[in-house]
Amino acid sequence: MMSFYELAKNRYSERYFDPRPVEQEKIDRILEAGRMSPTACNYQPQRVYVIQSEEALKKARRIRVSHFNAPLMMLVCYDIETAWRNPRDRLYDNYCSGEQDATIVAATMMYEAEELCVHSVWLRGFDSREIAEVFDLPDNHVPVMMFAMGYPSDTSKPSPWHFLRKPLDETVTVL
Numbered sequence: 001m002m003s004f005y006e007l008a009k010n011r012y013s014e015r016y017f018d019p020r021p022v023e024q025e026k027i028d029r030i031l032e033a034g035r036m037s038p039t040a041c042n043y044q045p046q047r048v049y050v051i052q053s054e055e056a057l058k059k060a061r062r063i064r065v066s067h068f069n070a071p072l073m074m075l076v077c078y079d080i081e082t083a084w085r086n087p088r089d090r091l092y093d094n095y096c097s098g099e100q101d102a103t104i105v106a107a108t109m110m111y112e113a114e115e116l117c118v119h120s121v122w123l124r125g126f127d128s129r130e131i132a133e134v135f136d137l138p139d140n141h142v143p144v145m146m147f148a149m150g151y152p153s154d155t156s157k158p159s160p161w162h163f164l165r166k167p168l169d170e171t172v173t174v175l
């Protein structure tokens with residue numbers, strides 16, 4: 001079995017999906033891994049939309065963000081009324097942790113999917129208002145990111161960007 005380190009090293013953004021659907025047991029396991037993520041004060045403000053029916057996928061494919069014809073998509077939002085706030089933060093007024101909560105849930109789901117050989121690409125190039133309109137989201141659900149997910153096709157390969165990693169000394173400061 002692959003170690004987490006190997007999983008993290010091997011992952012790349014998938015943009016060439018096989019049309020074969022992802023099995024429901026795998027979707028359930030990905031969602032369950034996300035459910036166990038840490039969130040601020042354990043408030044669990046994440047709201048995950050599984051875009052799985054043909055009708056929902058058709059809607060997602062209308063949105064001006066690449067979907068790469070994935071057979072499965074997920075939209076991760078947070079509930080702005082449930083997320084933790086930090087009144088002590090002096091840089092951000094009443095700082096809301098919702099985006100961080102949604103993001104760690106999404107990252108956990110991404111790596112669980114990877115473990116199950118389900119590839120994904122993280123998508124944020126969308127207009128949040130368009131997402132809210134297309135999926136008729138309640139006002140308190142703030143869209144954070146979307147996944148296109150599925151099995152890799154025969155033409156699957158990492159993009160050239162994947163190989164452009166900065167050396168650690170450009171991104172890490174040891175104090």
Ligand SMILES: Cc1cc2nc3c(=O)[nH]c(=O)nc-3n(C[C@H](O)[C@H](O)[C@H](O)COP(=O)(O)O)c2cc1C
Pocket residue numbers: 011012013014065066121122123124125126158159161162163
């Ligand atoms: C916050 C965030 C937003 C992203 N938005 C998009 C996007 O809208 N479209 C896309 O094709 N890839 C998107 N990506 C994927 C990145 O382009 C990709 O992770 C990066 O180029 C490194 O390549 P790799 O994931 O293959 O290692 C996004 C990734 C992150 C973390």
